[in-house]
Amino acid sequence: MSLQEDLYELFLLDTQVRGLRSRLDAAMRRQKAQQTKLDKIENQLGELRNQLKHQQSAAMTAEKESNEIDEKIKQSREQMNAVTSNKEYSALLVEVNTLKIDKGKAETVALDHLNATEETQKNIDVIEQQVDSQKNLVEAASKDVEEARVAVGDQLDKVEAERAESAKKIPTASLAIFDRLAYEHDGEALAEIEEQNRKRNEYTCGGCYMQLPIERISSTASKPNAITTCPTCGRILFMKTENIEALSGK
Known part of the structure; x- marks a missing residue:
């Protein structure tokens, strides 16, 4: 994993x-x-x-x-x-x-x-x-x-x-980030990337609902062993597998 x-x-x-x-x-x-x-x-x-x-x-x-x-x-x-x-x-x-x-x-x-x-x-x-x-x-x-x-x-x-x-299973440094964000956001350390319009590359953070830069989307999809965070709320971003596959296919 x-x-x-x-x-x-x-x-x-x-x-x-x-x-x-x-x-x-x-x-x-x-x-x-x-x-x-x-x-x-x-x-x-x-x-x-x-x-x-x-x-x-x-x-x-x-x-x-x-x-x-x-x-x-x-x-x-x-x-x-x-x-x-x-x-x-x-x-x-x-x-x-x-x-x-x-x-x-x-x-x-x-x-x-x-x-x-x-x-x-x-x-x-x-x-x-x-x-x-x-x-x-x-x-x-x-x-x-x-x-x-x-x-x-x-x-x-x-x-x-x-x-x-x-x-x-989580590396110490990554676990520390997770625990800090969970504390700051009352358990919501992760936020799903929500697709608004794939053609126009419009995606938002499921935690703060702010629009995400396309580089954050690409980083999340292409670097599964790295932590990518929302630039607005700081939550760790994740995407559903089907959205990653769809984005890769695009």
Whole structure:
């Protein structure tokens, strides 16, 4: 086999390997995306639960303060019943009224925190449902990954081994060119020369669709053991046997 034929064989096997890998890679990317979304929702849930704890604690503190003020009011009223002078009575009355105002403020604060806890709990209930739904999506995505591994596994190993054997036929320098172009063009290291009009010598690169100089066509057809590249995109050019024969016949 010529270098061009060996490169084409390697190209076909490389394409198969990339195709098999892409299926597994795509499944793994989907699984990772779903897991990332789940982590984000669970973090949000954790923040809401911490917020609820703080709100509940603040409500309890305000209620405790209100109860303590209420106890002070009772004590002041008992003192009012025991005093004998109007001055003492008036002072205690002012104190009781002030305490009532403070109690009202504490009760308002407690009520605000209780209302906030109710709203936060509603949000928690919603997020918990989202977590459950997202866990199902993560589980399904993980199942897809395992199924892809099973489906691709043996076949991928086989094709990778065939590609490795095919690569051994290629000279080191030529293989380096192939690998570089495959990396740069996402696996499309080779491009077929497409005949547009044989009489007018019009041929284009199947990779970038640009017109090719006739010398590139001649080089590809007449030098099967050399690499000829597209001057525009740099891909390795190849021609179908029937086109080479037709060109030679011309």
